[in-house]
Amino acid sequence: MKIAAIQMQSGLDPDANLAALVPLLAEAKGQGADYALTPEVTLIFPENREQLRAVAAPFENHPQLAAVGRLAKEHAMFVQIGSLPIPLEDGRFANRSVLFGPDGTQRATYDKIHLFDADIAGLNAYRESATYRGGEQAVTAPVGDMVLGFSICYDMRFPRLYNSLANAGANLIAVPAAFTVPTGQAHWHVLLRARAIETGSYVIAAAQGGQHENGRATYGHSLIVDPWGRIIAELDHDRPGVLVAEIDPAAVTEARGRVPALANARDFSPPGLQS
Structure with missing residues:
Protein backbone atom coordinates (compact mmCIF):
# COMPACT_ATOMS: atom_id res chain seq x y z
CA MET A 1 0.00 0.00 0.00
CA LYS A 2 1.00 3.64 -0.33
CA ILE A 3 1.05 6.00 2.64
CA ALA A 4 1.27 9.79 2.72
CA ALA A 5 2.63 12.25 5.28
CA ILE A 6 1.11 15.71 4.91
CA GLN A 7 3.19 18.67 6.09
CA MET A 8 1.34 21.85 7.07
CA GLN A 9 1.78 25.34 8.51
CA SER A 10 -1.38 25.51 10.61
CA GLY A 11 -2.67 28.73 12.16
CA LEU A 12 -5.42 29.79 14.54
CA ASP A 13 -8.45 29.58 12.23
CA PRO A 14 -9.86 26.02 11.99
CA ASP A 15 -11.69 26.72 8.74
CA ALA A 16 -8.56 28.17 7.13
CA ASN A 17 -6.55 25.14 8.23
CA LEU A 18 -9.19 22.82 6.81
CA ALA A 19 -9.12 24.74 3.53
CA ALA A 20 -5.33 24.33 3.40
CA LEU A 21 -5.67 20.58 4.02
CA VAL A 22 -8.17 19.95 1.20
CA PRO A 23 -5.75 20.24 -1.76
CA LEU A 24 -3.02 18.37 0.14
CA LEU A 25 -5.33 15.39 0.66
CA ALA A 26 -6.29 15.52 -3.00
CA GLU A 27 -2.60 15.52 -3.94
CA ALA A 28 -1.98 12.50 -1.70
CA LYS A 29 -4.84 10.65 -3.36
CA GLY A 30 -3.55 11.68 -6.78
CA GLN A 31 -0.23 10.02 -5.93
CA GLY A 32 -2.06 6.80 -5.05
CA ALA A 33 -2.06 7.02 -1.25
CA ASP A 34 -4.32 4.61 0.61
CA TYR A 35 -3.66 6.31 3.97
CA ALA A 36 -2.72 9.90 4.82
CA LEU A 37 -1.44 11.32 8.11
CA THR A 38 -1.60 15.03 8.99
CA PRO A 39 0.51 16.78 11.67
CA GLU A 40 -0.10 17.43 15.33
CA VAL A 41 -2.53 20.35 15.92
CA THR A 42 -3.68 20.21 12.30
CA LEU A 43 -6.94 22.11 12.71
CA ILE A 44 -5.80 24.74 15.21
CA PHE A 45 -2.27 25.55 16.38
CA PRO A 46 -2.71 27.58 19.58
CA GLU A 47 -0.08 29.12 21.82
CA ASN A 48 -2.12 29.38 25.01
CA ARG A 49 -5.36 28.35 26.70
CA GLU A 50 -7.12 31.57 25.74
CA GLN A 51 -6.60 30.85 22.05
CA LEU A 52 -7.76 27.28 22.60
CA ARG A 53 -10.92 28.25 24.44
CA ALA A 54 -11.81 30.78 21.77
CA VAL A 55 -12.12 28.25 18.96
CA ALA A 56 -11.75 24.63 20.16
CA ALA A 57 -15.02 22.81 19.43
CA PRO A 58 -16.50 19.83 21.33
CA PHE A 59 -15.67 16.43 19.90
CA GLU A 60 -19.27 15.45 19.22
CA ASN A 61 -20.45 16.94 15.93
CA HIS A 62 -17.12 18.73 15.49
CA PRO A 63 -17.59 20.74 12.26
CA GLN A 64 -14.09 20.40 10.81
CA LEU A 65 -13.81 16.72 11.74
CA ALA A 66 -17.13 16.07 10.03
CA ALA A 67 -15.69 17.70 6.91
CA VAL A 68 -12.57 15.50 7.10
CA GLY A 69 -14.83 12.43 7.28
CA ARG A 70 -16.49 13.54 4.07
CA LEU A 71 -13.08 14.04 2.43
CA ALA A 72 -11.98 10.54 3.47
CA LYS A 73 -15.10 9.12 1.87
CA GLU A 74 -14.72 11.25 -1.26
CA HIS A 75 -11.15 9.98 -1.75
CA ALA A 76 -11.92 6.44 -0.49
CA MET A 77 -8.82 6.53 1.72
CA PHE A 78 -7.85 6.30 5.37
CA VAL A 79 -7.25 9.79 6.75
CA GLN A 80 -5.72 10.38 10.17
CA ILE A 81 -5.91 13.85 11.63
CA GLY A 82 -2.66 13.86 13.57
CA PHE A 116 6.03 18.02 28.31
CA ASP A 117 6.52 19.49 31.80
CA ALA A 118 10.00 20.94 32.27
CA ASP A 119 12.09 23.55 34.05
CA ILE A 120 14.67 24.77 31.56
CA ALA A 121 17.62 26.88 32.70
CA GLY A 122 17.23 30.48 31.57
CA LEU A 123 13.64 29.95 30.46
CA ASN A 124 10.26 29.90 32.14
CA ALA A 125 8.90 26.58 33.30
CA TYR A 126 6.76 24.86 30.67
CA ARG A 127 3.75 22.91 31.90
CA GLU A 128 1.84 21.20 29.13
CA SER A 129 -0.19 19.43 31.83
CA ALA A 130 -1.68 22.77 32.90
CA THR A 131 -3.47 22.94 29.54
CA TYR A 132 -3.78 19.31 28.46
CA ARG A 133 -4.74 16.10 30.21
CA GLY A 134 -2.68 13.10 29.20
CA GLY A 135 -4.34 10.02 27.77
CA GLU A 136 -4.08 6.65 29.48
CA GLN A 137 -4.65 4.12 26.68
CA ALA A 138 -2.34 2.96 23.89
CA VAL A 139 -4.24 2.43 20.64
CA THR A 140 -3.88 0.32 17.50
CA ALA A 141 -6.24 0.02 14.52
CA PRO A 142 -6.27 -1.88 11.21
CA VAL A 143 -5.42 0.16 8.11
CA GLY A 144 -5.65 -2.03 5.04
CA ASP A 145 -3.14 -4.87 5.44
CA MET A 146 -1.24 -2.98 8.16
CA VAL A 147 -1.89 -2.46 11.86
CA LEU A 148 -1.47 1.19 12.81
CA GLY A 149 -0.03 2.25 16.16
CA PHE A 150 -0.84 5.74 17.44
CA SER A 151 1.49 8.28 19.03
CA ILE A 152 1.86 12.07 19.04
CA CYS A 153 5.04 14.19 19.03
CA TYR A 154 6.62 14.06 22.55
CA ASP A 155 5.50 10.42 22.82
CA MET A 156 8.43 9.55 20.53
CA ARG A 157 10.85 10.01 23.43
CA PHE A 158 9.29 7.08 25.32
CA PRO A 159 10.31 3.74 23.76
CA ARG A 160 8.08 1.70 26.07
CA LEU A 161 4.99 3.02 24.28
CA TYR A 162 6.34 1.92 20.89
CA ASN A 163 7.37 -1.47 22.25
CA SER A 164 3.83 -1.90 23.59
CA LEU A 165 2.31 -0.96 20.22
CA ALA A 166 4.56 -3.39 18.32
CA ASN A 167 3.82 -6.21 20.76
CA ALA A 168 0.11 -5.51 20.22
CA GLY A 169 0.57 -6.09 16.49
CA ALA A 170 1.40 -2.63 15.13
CA ASN A 171 3.70 -2.68 12.11
CA LEU A 172 3.11 0.94 11.03
CA ILE A 173 3.43 3.67 13.67
CA ALA A 174 2.17 7.22 13.18
CA VAL A 175 4.02 10.18 14.70
CA PRO A 176 2.24 13.46 13.96
CA ALA A 177 4.32 16.28 15.41
CA ALA A 178 5.02 19.98 15.83
CA PHE A 179 8.73 19.88 16.74
CA THR A 180 10.57 23.11 17.48
CA VAL A 181 13.50 23.93 15.22
CA PRO A 182 16.31 23.36 17.79
CA THR A 183 14.97 19.99 18.98
CA GLY A 184 14.14 19.01 15.42
CA GLN A 185 17.68 19.67 14.25
CA ALA A 186 19.11 17.71 17.18
CA HIS A 187 16.72 14.79 17.66
CA TRP A 188 14.03 14.40 14.97
CA HIS A 189 15.71 11.97 12.60
CA VAL A 190 17.57 9.92 15.19
CA LEU A 191 14.53 9.37 17.44
CA LEU A 192 12.25 8.35 14.59
CA ARG A 193 14.84 5.97 13.14
CA ALA A 194 15.41 4.49 16.60
CA ARG A 195 11.69 3.84 17.10
CA ALA A 196 11.55 2.08 13.72
CA ILE A 197 14.66 -0.01 14.39
CA GLU A 198 13.76 -1.17 17.88
CA THR A 199 10.22 -2.21 16.88
CA GLY A 200 10.95 -3.41 13.35
CA SER A 201 8.09 -1.21 12.14
CA TYR A 202 7.45 1.43 9.54
CA VAL A 203 7.29 4.91 11.09
CA ILE A 204 5.47 7.77 9.38
CA ALA A 205 6.01 11.25 10.80
CA ALA A 206 3.90 14.17 9.54
CA ALA A 207 5.17 17.52 10.77
CA GLN A 208 4.22 21.13 11.15
CA GLY A 209 6.76 23.39 9.47
CA GLY A 210 7.70 27.05 9.16
CA GLN A 211 6.66 30.24 10.92
CA HIS A 212 3.18 30.05 12.43
CA GLU A 213 0.52 32.65 13.21
CA ASN A 214 1.00 32.04 16.94
CA GLY A 215 4.67 33.08 16.74
CA ARG A 216 6.09 29.55 16.89
CA ALA A 217 8.53 28.14 14.34
CA THR A 218 8.48 24.40 13.64
CA TYR A 219 11.00 22.11 11.99
CA GLY A 220 9.10 20.34 9.19
CA HIS A 221 11.09 17.49 7.57
CA SER A 222 8.21 15.01 7.45
CA LEU A 223 9.58 11.56 6.76
CA ILE A 224 8.86 7.85 6.40
CA VAL A 225 11.24 5.26 7.86
CA ASP A 226 11.30 1.57 6.98
CA PRO A 227 11.59 -1.28 9.56
CA TRP A 228 15.38 -1.42 9.09
CA GLY A 229 15.69 2.24 10.08
CA ARG A 230 16.27 3.61 6.58
CA ILE A 231 14.61 6.91 5.65
CA ILE A 232 12.75 6.01 2.47
CA ALA A 233 11.11 9.40 1.91
CA GLU A 234 11.57 12.89 3.34
CA LEU A 235 10.44 16.47 2.73
CA ASP A 236 13.78 18.20 3.19
CA HIS A 237 12.25 21.58 4.10
CA ASP A 238 9.66 23.24 6.36
CA ARG A 239 7.06 24.20 3.74
CA PRO A 240 3.64 22.57 3.25
CA GLY A 241 3.78 19.49 1.07
CA VAL A 242 2.91 15.83 0.54
CA LEU A 243 5.24 12.87 0.97
CA VAL A 244 4.25 9.44 -0.42
CA ALA A 245 5.98 6.07 -0.15
CA GLU A 246 5.05 2.47 -0.80
CA ILE A 247 5.27 0.06 2.13
CA ASP A 248 5.20 -3.74 2.34
CA PRO A 249 4.24 -5.86 5.40
CA ALA A 250 6.85 -8.40 4.29
CA ALA A 251 9.60 -5.88 5.13
CA VAL A 252 8.39 -5.90 8.73
CA THR A 253 8.54 -9.69 8.89
CA GLU A 254 12.05 -9.66 7.41
CA ALA A 255 13.39 -6.99 9.79
CA ARG A 256 11.94 -8.68 12.86
CA GLY A 257 13.36 -12.00 11.71
CA ARG A 258 16.86 -10.59 11.24
CA VAL A 259 16.86 -8.87 14.66
CA PRO A 260 14.17 -10.52 16.84
CA ALA A 261 14.39 -7.95 19.63
CA LEU A 262 10.66 -8.06 20.38
CA ALA A 263 10.73 -11.84 20.74
CA ASN A 264 13.97 -11.84 22.76
CA ALA A 265 12.89 -9.18 25.28
CA ARG A 266 12.71 -10.30 28.92
CA ASP A 267 11.20 -8.87 32.06
CA PHE A 268 13.65 -7.93 34.80
CA SER A 269 13.77 -6.39 38.25
CA PRO A 270 14.71 -2.73 38.78
CA PRO A 271 18.42 -2.12 39.38
CA GLY A 272 19.70 -2.42 42.91
CA LEU A 273 22.67 -0.45 44.25
CA GLN A 274 25.58 -2.77 44.93
CA SER A 275 28.63 -1.80 46.91
Whole structure:
Protein backbone atom coordinates (compact mmCIF):
# COMPACT_ATOMS: atom_id res chain seq x y z
CA MET A 1 0.00 0.00 0.00
CA LYS A 2 1.00 3.64 -0.33
CA ILE A 3 1.05 6.00 2.64
CA ALA A 4 1.27 9.79 2.72
CA ALA A 5 2.63 12.25 5.28
CA ILE A 6 1.11 15.71 4.91
CA GLN A 7 3.19 18.67 6.09
CA MET A 8 1.34 21.85 7.07
CA GLN A 9 1.78 25.34 8.51
CA SER A 10 -1.38 25.51 10.61
CA GLY A 11 -2.67 28.73 12.16
CA LEU A 12 -5.42 29.79 14.54
CA ASP A 13 -8.45 29.58 12.23
CA PRO A 14 -9.86 26.02 11.99
CA ASP A 15 -11.69 26.72 8.74
CA ALA A 16 -8.56 28.17 7.13
CA ASN A 17 -6.55 25.14 8.23
CA LEU A 18 -9.19 22.82 6.81
CA ALA A 19 -9.12 24.74 3.53
CA ALA A 20 -5.33 24.33 3.40
CA LEU A 21 -5.67 20.58 4.02
CA VAL A 22 -8.17 19.95 1.20
CA PRO A 23 -5.75 20.24 -1.76
CA LEU A 24 -3.02 18.37 0.14
CA LEU A 25 -5.33 15.39 0.66
CA ALA A 26 -6.29 15.52 -3.00
CA GLU A 27 -2.60 15.52 -3.94
CA ALA A 28 -1.98 12.50 -1.70
CA LYS A 29 -4.84 10.65 -3.36
CA GLY A 30 -3.55 11.68 -6.78
CA GLN A 31 -0.23 10.02 -5.93
CA GLY A 32 -2.06 6.80 -5.05
CA ALA A 33 -2.06 7.02 -1.25
CA ASP A 34 -4.32 4.61 0.61
CA TYR A 35 -3.66 6.31 3.97
CA ALA A 36 -2.72 9.90 4.82
CA LEU A 37 -1.44 11.32 8.11
CA THR A 38 -1.60 15.03 8.99
CA PRO A 39 0.51 16.78 11.67
CA GLU A 40 -0.10 17.43 15.33
CA VAL A 41 -2.53 20.35 15.92
CA THR A 42 -3.68 20.21 12.30
CA LEU A 43 -6.94 22.11 12.71
CA ILE A 44 -5.80 24.74 15.21
CA PHE A 45 -2.27 25.55 16.38
CA PRO A 46 -2.71 27.58 19.58
CA GLU A 47 -0.08 29.12 21.82
CA ASN A 48 -2.12 29.38 25.01
CA ARG A 49 -5.36 28.35 26.70
CA GLU A 50 -7.12 31.57 25.74
CA GLN A 51 -6.60 30.85 22.05
CA LEU A 52 -7.76 27.28 22.60
CA ARG A 53 -10.92 28.25 24.44
CA ALA A 54 -11.81 30.78 21.77
CA VAL A 55 -12.12 28.25 18.96
CA ALA A 56 -11.75 24.63 20.16
CA ALA A 57 -15.02 22.81 19.43
CA PRO A 58 -16.50 19.83 21.33
CA PHE A 59 -15.67 16.43 19.90
CA GLU A 60 -19.27 15.45 19.22
CA ASN A 61 -20.45 16.94 15.93
CA HIS A 62 -17.12 18.73 15.49
CA PRO A 63 -17.59 20.74 12.26
CA GLN A 64 -14.09 20.40 10.81
CA LEU A 65 -13.81 16.72 11.74
CA ALA A 66 -17.13 16.07 10.03
CA ALA A 67 -15.69 17.70 6.91
CA VAL A 68 -12.57 15.50 7.10
CA GLY A 69 -14.83 12.43 7.28
CA ARG A 70 -16.49 13.54 4.07
CA LEU A 71 -13.08 14.04 2.43
CA ALA A 72 -11.98 10.54 3.47
CA LYS A 73 -15.10 9.12 1.87
CA GLU A 74 -14.72 11.25 -1.26
CA HIS A 75 -11.15 9.98 -1.75
CA ALA A 76 -11.92 6.44 -0.49
CA MET A 77 -8.82 6.53 1.72
CA PHE A 78 -7.85 6.30 5.37
CA VAL A 79 -7.25 9.79 6.75
CA GLN A 80 -5.72 10.38 10.17
CA ILE A 81 -5.91 13.85 11.63
CA GLY A 82 -2.66 13.86 13.57
CA SER A 83 -4.25 15.76 16.40
CA LEU A 84 -6.53 18.56 17.46
CA PRO A 85 -7.42 19.98 20.90
CA ILE A 86 -10.69 18.72 22.39
CA PRO A 87 -12.25 20.45 25.45
CA LEU A 88 -12.64 18.23 28.53
CA GLU A 89 -14.90 18.52 31.55
CA ASP A 90 -12.08 19.60 33.90
CA GLY A 91 -11.31 22.71 31.83
CA ARG A 92 -8.27 21.20 30.15
CA PHE A 93 -7.99 19.69 26.69
CA ALA A 94 -7.16 16.35 25.12
CA ASN A 95 -4.59 16.35 22.32
CA ARG A 96 -6.53 13.85 20.22
CA SER A 97 -5.70 11.94 17.04
CA VAL A 98 -8.62 10.74 14.91
CA LEU A 99 -8.59 8.05 12.20
CA PHE A 100 -11.25 7.96 9.49
CA GLY A 101 -11.88 5.00 7.24
CA PRO A 102 -12.42 5.08 3.46
CA ASP A 103 -16.17 5.11 4.14
CA GLY A 104 -15.82 8.37 6.10
CA THR A 105 -16.56 6.89 9.52
CA GLN A 106 -14.38 7.38 12.58
CA ARG A 107 -12.38 4.20 13.17
CA ALA A 108 -10.22 5.08 16.20
CA THR A 109 -9.09 7.91 18.47
CA TYR A 110 -6.01 8.36 20.63
CA ASP A 111 -5.25 10.99 23.29
CA LYS A 112 -1.56 11.92 23.61
CA ILE A 113 -0.18 10.19 26.69
CA HIS A 114 3.09 11.97 27.44
CA LEU A 115 3.04 15.69 28.31
CA PHE A 116 6.03 18.02 28.31
CA ASP A 117 6.52 19.49 31.80
CA ALA A 118 10.00 20.94 32.27
CA ASP A 119 12.09 23.55 34.05
CA ILE A 120 14.67 24.77 31.56
CA ALA A 121 17.62 26.88 32.70
CA GLY A 122 17.23 30.48 31.57
CA LEU A 123 13.64 29.95 30.46
CA ASN A 124 10.26 29.90 32.14
CA ALA A 125 8.90 26.58 33.30
CA TYR A 126 6.76 24.86 30.67
CA ARG A 127 3.75 22.91 31.90
CA GLU A 128 1.84 21.20 29.13
CA SER A 129 -0.19 19.43 31.83
CA ALA A 130 -1.68 22.77 32.90
CA THR A 131 -3.47 22.94 29.54
CA TYR A 132 -3.78 19.31 28.46
CA ARG A 133 -4.74 16.10 30.21
CA GLY A 134 -2.68 13.10 29.20
CA GLY A 135 -4.34 10.02 27.77
CA GLU A 136 -4.08 6.65 29.48
CA GLN A 137 -4.65 4.12 26.68
CA ALA A 138 -2.34 2.96 23.89
CA VAL A 139 -4.24 2.43 20.64
CA THR A 140 -3.88 0.32 17.50
CA ALA A 141 -6.24 0.02 14.52
CA PRO A 142 -6.27 -1.88 11.21
CA VAL A 143 -5.42 0.16 8.11
CA GLY A 144 -5.65 -2.03 5.04
CA ASP A 145 -3.14 -4.87 5.44
CA MET A 146 -1.24 -2.98 8.16
CA VAL A 147 -1.89 -2.46 11.86
CA LEU A 148 -1.47 1.19 12.81
CA GLY A 149 -0.03 2.25 16.16
CA PHE A 150 -0.84 5.74 17.44
CA SER A 151 1.49 8.28 19.03
CA ILE A 152 1.86 12.07 19.04
CA CYS A 153 5.04 14.19 19.03
CA TYR A 154 6.62 14.06 22.55
CA ASP A 155 5.50 10.42 22.82
CA MET A 156 8.43 9.55 20.53
CA ARG A 157 10.85 10.01 23.43
CA PHE A 158 9.29 7.08 25.32
CA PRO A 159 10.31 3.74 23.76
CA ARG A 160 8.08 1.70 26.07
CA LEU A 161 4.99 3.02 24.28
CA TYR A 162 6.34 1.92 20.89
CA ASN A 163 7.37 -1.47 22.25
CA SER A 164 3.83 -1.90 23.59
CA LEU A 165 2.31 -0.96 20.22
CA ALA A 166 4.56 -3.39 18.32
CA ASN A 167 3.82 -6.21 20.76
CA ALA A 168 0.11 -5.51 20.22
CA GLY A 169 0.57 -6.09 16.49
CA ALA A 170 1.40 -2.63 15.13
CA ASN A 171 3.70 -2.68 12.11
CA LEU A 172 3.11 0.94 11.03
CA ILE A 173 3.43 3.67 13.67
CA ALA A 174 2.17 7.22 13.18
CA VAL A 175 4.02 10.18 14.70
CA PRO A 176 2.24 13.46 13.96
CA ALA A 177 4.32 16.28 15.41
CA ALA A 178 5.02 19.98 15.83
CA PHE A 179 8.73 19.88 16.74
CA THR A 180 10.57 23.11 17.48
CA VAL A 181 13.50 23.93 15.22
CA PRO A 182 16.31 23.36 17.79
CA THR A 183 14.97 19.99 18.98
CA GLY A 184 14.14 19.01 15.42
CA GLN A 185 17.68 19.67 14.25
CA ALA A 186 19.11 17.71 17.18
CA HIS A 187 16.72 14.79 17.66
CA TRP A 188 14.03 14.40 14.97
CA HIS A 189 15.71 11.97 12.60
CA VAL A 190 17.57 9.92 15.19
CA LEU A 191 14.53 9.37 17.44
CA LEU A 192 12.25 8.35 14.59
CA ARG A 193 14.84 5.97 13.14
CA ALA A 194 15.41 4.49 16.60
CA ARG A 195 11.69 3.84 17.10
CA ALA A 196 11.55 2.08 13.72
CA ILE A 197 14.66 -0.01 14.39
CA GLU A 198 13.76 -1.17 17.88
CA THR A 199 10.22 -2.21 16.88
CA GLY A 200 10.95 -3.41 13.35
CA SER A 201 8.09 -1.21 12.14
CA TYR A 202 7.45 1.43 9.54
CA VAL A 203 7.29 4.91 11.09
CA ILE A 204 5.47 7.77 9.38
CA ALA A 205 6.01 11.25 10.80
CA ALA A 206 3.90 14.17 9.54
CA ALA A 207 5.17 17.52 10.77
CA GLN A 208 4.22 21.13 11.15
CA GLY A 209 6.76 23.39 9.47
CA GLY A 210 7.70 27.05 9.16
CA GLN A 211 6.66 30.24 10.92
CA HIS A 212 3.18 30.05 12.43
CA GLU A 213 0.52 32.65 13.21
CA ASN A 214 1.00 32.04 16.94
CA GLY A 215 4.67 33.08 16.74
CA ARG A 216 6.09 29.55 16.89
CA ALA A 217 8.53 28.14 14.34
CA THR A 218 8.48 24.40 13.64
CA TYR A 219 11.00 22.11 11.99
CA GLY A 220 9.10 20.34 9.19
CA HIS A 221 11.09 17.49 7.57
CA SER A 222 8.21 15.01 7.45
CA LEU A 223 9.58 11.56 6.76
CA ILE A 224 8.86 7.85 6.40
CA VAL A 225 11.24 5.26 7.86
CA ASP A 226 11.30 1.57 6.98
CA PRO A 227 11.59 -1.28 9.56
CA TRP A 228 15.38 -1.42 9.09
CA GLY A 229 15.69 2.24 10.08
CA ARG A 230 16.27 3.61 6.58
CA ILE A 231 14.61 6.91 5.65
CA ILE A 232 12.75 6.01 2.47
CA ALA A 233 11.11 9.40 1.91
CA GLU A 234 11.57 12.89 3.34
CA LEU A 235 10.44 16.47 2.73
CA ASP A 236 13.78 18.20 3.19
CA HIS A 237 12.25 21.58 4.10
CA ASP A 238 9.66 23.24 6.36
CA ARG A 239 7.06 24.20 3.74
CA PRO A 240 3.64 22.57 3.25
CA GLY A 241 3.78 19.49 1.07
CA VAL A 242 2.91 15.83 0.54
CA LEU A 243 5.24 12.87 0.97
CA VAL A 244 4.25 9.44 -0.42
CA ALA A 245 5.98 6.07 -0.15
CA GLU A 246 5.05 2.47 -0.80
CA ILE A 247 5.27 0.06 2.13
CA ASP A 248 5.20 -3.74 2.34
CA PRO A 249 4.24 -5.86 5.40
CA ALA A 250 6.85 -8.40 4.29
CA ALA A 251 9.60 -5.88 5.13
CA VAL A 252 8.39 -5.90 8.73
CA THR A 253 8.54 -9.69 8.89
CA GLU A 254 12.05 -9.66 7.41
CA ALA A 255 13.39 -6.99 9.79
CA ARG A 256 11.94 -8.68 12.86
CA GLY A 257 13.36 -12.00 11.71
CA ARG A 258 16.86 -10.59 11.24
CA VAL A 259 16.86 -8.87 14.66
CA PRO A 260 14.17 -10.52 16.84
CA ALA A 261 14.39 -7.95 19.63
CA LEU A 262 10.66 -8.06 20.38
CA ALA A 263 10.73 -11.84 20.74
CA ASN A 264 13.97 -11.84 22.76
CA ALA A 265 12.89 -9.18 25.28
CA ARG A 266 12.71 -10.30 28.92
CA ASP A 267 11.20 -8.87 32.06
CA PHE A 268 13.65 -7.93 34.80
CA SER A 269 13.77 -6.39 38.25
CA PRO A 270 14.71 -2.73 38.78
CA PRO A 271 18.42 -2.12 39.38
CA GLY A 272 19.70 -2.42 42.91
CA LEU A 273 22.67 -0.45 44.25
CA GLN A 274 25.58 -2.77 44.93
CA SER A 275 28.63 -1.80 46.91
